[in-house]
Amino acid sequence: MSNTKYIAPLVVEGKPTDAERIKAHSNYLRGSIVQDLKDNLTGGFNGDNFSLIRFHGMYQQDDRDLRAERAEQKLDARHAVMLRCRLPGGVITPKQWLAIDQFAAEKTLYGSIRLTNRQTFQFHGILKKHLKAVHRMLNNVGLDSVGTANDVNRNVLCSSNPMESVIHQEAYEWAHKISAHLLPHTRAYAEIWLNTEKIKTIDSEPILGATYLPRKFKTTIVVPPHNEVDLHANDMNFIAITRAGSLIGFNLLIGGGLSIEHNNKKTYPRTASEFGYFPVHKTLDVAEAVVSIQRDWGNRTNRTNAKTKYTLDRVGLDTFKTEIERRSGVNFEPIRPYQFTTRGDRFGWIKGIDHTWNLTVFVENGRLLDYPNRPLKTGVAEIAKAHEGNFRLTANQNLMIAGVTELEKNKIEHLAHSYGLIDNISHQRKNSMACVSFPTCPLAMAEAERILPKFVTEVEKIMEGCGLKDDYIVLRISGCPNGCARALLSEIGLIGKAPGRYNLYLGGNRIGTRIPRIYHENISLQDSLGLLNNLIGEWAKNRKKHEGFGDFVIRSGFVKPILDPAHDFWN
Known part of the structure; x- marks a missing residue:
C-alpha cells in the first residue's frame, strides 16, 4: 500500500x-x-x-x-x-x-x-x-x-x-x-x-x-x-x-x-x-x-x-x-447491517465451539487482591495451577476461565466458590465500573475505585426500595475527565472534579452508543444519591416495558439527548 x-x-x-x-x-x-x-x-x-x-x-x-x-x-x-x-x-x-x-x-x-x-x-x-x-x-x-x-x-x-x-x-x-x-x-x-x-x-x-x-x-x-x-x-x-x-x-x-x-x-x-x-x-x-x-x-x-x-x-x-x-487501495462499500443488543459481560458458564466450558467471574474494579474472607488473588493462582485451558481478560475488568473440560468443570467451579470468585452479586454491581484514581494516578481529582463499592451498595438500596432489585443501570465513576472508566458512555456517570466533588451525567444507553449529558455540576456523592433516589423512583413508576434508565431520563425530559457533541455537549 x-x-x-x-x-x-x-x-x-x-x-x-x-x-x-x-x-x-x-x-x-x-x-x-x-x-x-x-x-x-x-x-x-x-x-x-x-x-x-x-x-x-x-x-x-x-x-x-x-x-x-x-x-x-x-x-x-x-x-x-x-x-x-x-x-x-x-x-x-x-x-x-x-x-x-x-x-x-x-x-x-x-x-x-x-x-x-x-x-x-x-x-x-x-x-x-x-x-x-x-x-x-x-x-x-x-x-x-x-x-x-x-x-x-x-x-x-x-x-x-x-x-x-x-x-x-x-x-x-x-x-x-x-x-x-x-x-x-x-x-x-x-x-x-x-x-x-x-x-x-x-x-x-x-x-x-x-x-x-x-x-x-x-x-x-x-x-x-x-x-x-x-x-x-x-x-x-x-x-x-x-x-x-x-x-x-x-x-x-x-x-x-x-x-x-x-x-x-x-x-x-x-x-x-x-x-x-x-x-x-x-x-x-x-x-x-x-x-x-x-x-x-x-x-x-x-x-x-x-x-x-x-x-x-x-x-x-x-x-x-x-x-x-x-x-x-480500498473502495468502501455501504455499511453492512449490524445491531448491538448488550455490552456487559455474560457471567457464569458458556459452552464453546470446541465443546469446552468458559466461566466468567466478576472482579469488582478488576482488583485482584486477597481481601478478608475473599482471597481472590490466591484463588485465581490456585485455579491456574489446576487449569489446563487459559484465562481471558474482559474489557469490563472481569476474568474468564476458559477451555474447561466437562471432567474439570466441577473442580474449577468448586475452587472459584471457595475463594470468593463466585458470589451472589447483583446485576447493578456487575454493571458498575470505576478507574483506579487515588492513590496512584497522578491525574486523579477525586476518588473512584475506592468509593465505588460503597456507592453501589447505596444505589442497590435505592433500586431494591423501588422494586428494581433484579434490574440495573450502567454506572461508571471516573476520578478525572480523561475517560478511563468510560463514564461518558454510561447511563449514570460521575466524573471527579475535586476531592469529594463530581459532575453527574445522565442519559447514555445500555448498549453504549449514546453520550450522556451533564445533569448537575460539582456535587458530593451524598447529594448525587439524593438526586438518583428521586430519578430512579420516577423510572420505576413511569418507565415503559424494558425501558432502560438512560432512555427514560431522555424521554421524560430530565436531560436532552446529545445529538452533535462538538456543538451541543456543553449547552
Whole structure:
C-alpha cells in the first residue's frame, strides 16, 4: 500500500508541543533511560525520560496518600511505576498468570494485579530497581509491555470469548495481527529492558513515523450483537460482518473518544462515525491507512485537540474517507447491517465451539487482591495451577476461565466458590465500573475505585426500595475527565472534579452508543444519591416495558439527548 505523506493544508500549522520535541530528540524512544536506571538518588525518572518510559508501557506514579507526610519529613515522593502489559484480545495462559502473580506478590508495593478495561492487566507500585526484572519476567513467558501507553496504537481489544464461535476466534486472530502490524519498530525496548545487543543499522518507523502519533490511539474488533468493548470510546473500530458462518469483512468506524477537560468547550466526547464496509483481506491495509492519516494530519501543536476525533471533525469525514481509500487501495462499500443488543459481560458458564466450558467471574474494579474472607488473588493462582485451558481478560475488568473440560468443570467451579470468585452479586454491581484514581494516578481529582463499592451498595438500596432489585443501570465513576472508566458512555456517570466533588451525567444507553449529558455540576456523592433516589423512583413508576434508565431520563425530559457533541455537549 502507499505510505506517502499527505502535505499541507490539512496539517495543523504552528509551534509543535514539547511532547513533539521529546519524541524527535529521543533517538527512537531511548532517551537517557539507561543512564537514569543507574541513578540511585531518586526512585523516579528525570526530564524527558518521565514521558519516554510510557512508550515502553510504564507510568511513573507516587502514592498520593503519603505525599503530605513525606513532604513534611522533607523526603521525595515515593516514586514507583505502573506497568501495563500488551495482551491483544486479553488471552493469557495459566503459566503466564502464575509468573505475574508471583511478581505482584514479591516485587510490587501493593501486591495486587489490576485487570483493566483495556482488556489486559497492570502492576502498580514497581520500584525502579525492579523494572528490568519485570520486563525479563514478561519476556520469559512470551509477554511484553510495548505500545500500551503514550502516542502509539495501544492494546487492541476484541470480543471476549474467541471460542464462542468461529467468528470470535477469527476476530481474536485479527486483533493479534493488527497489534503486531502497528507496533513500534524501534529496538529500544529490547535494548533497554532485555539487554539485547545494539544493532548498527538505523531505526525507522514506516507506519508510526519518527515522532510517532500526535496522541494515543485505540483500536477494537467487535462481534455483534455484543458491544462488550465499548467501541465508541475508541479511535478505530472493526465490526465483524459474516455470511454463512464465515467472517467476510468489517464495517469501519472511526473517531470515538471520551476524554474532555472540565470547562474547556474545545474538548468533547464523541462516538465513532461509520465509514463503510471492506473485505477482510484488506484489514491491515485499512488499519495502516487510518493510523498513517492520523500521524500526518493530527494536531501536533495542541495535545488537547490531538486525538483522531478532532482530526476527523476538522478535515471532514468525506476527506478522511477518500484518503483512506487512496492509501489502502480500498473502495468502501455501504455499511453492512449490524445491531448491538448488550455490552456487559455474560457471567457464569458458556459452552464453546470446541465443546469446552468458559466461566466468567466478576472482579469488582478488576482488583485482584486477597481481601478478608475473599482471597481472590490466591484463588485465581490456585485455579491456574489446576487449569489446563487459559484465562481471558474482559474489557469490563472481569476474568474468564476458559477451555474447561466437562471432567474439570466441577473442580474449577468448586475452587472459584471457595475463594470468593463466585458470589451472589447483583446485576447493578456487575454493571458498575470505576478507574483506579487515588492513590496512584497522578491525574486523579477525586476518588473512584475506592468509593465505588460503597456507592453501589447505596444505589442497590435505592433500586431494591423501588422494586428494581433484579434490574440495573450502567454506572461508571471516573476520578478525572480523561475517560478511563468510560463514564461518558454510561447511563449514570460521575466524573471527579475535586476531592469529594463530581459532575453527574445522565442519559447514555445500555448498549453504549449514546453520550450522556451533564445533569448537575460539582456535587458530593451524598447529594448525587439524593438526586438518583428521586430519578430512579420516577423510572420505576413511569418507565415503559424494558425501558432502560438512560432512555427514560431522555424521554421524560430530565436531560436532552446529545445529538452533535462538538456543538451541543456543553449547552
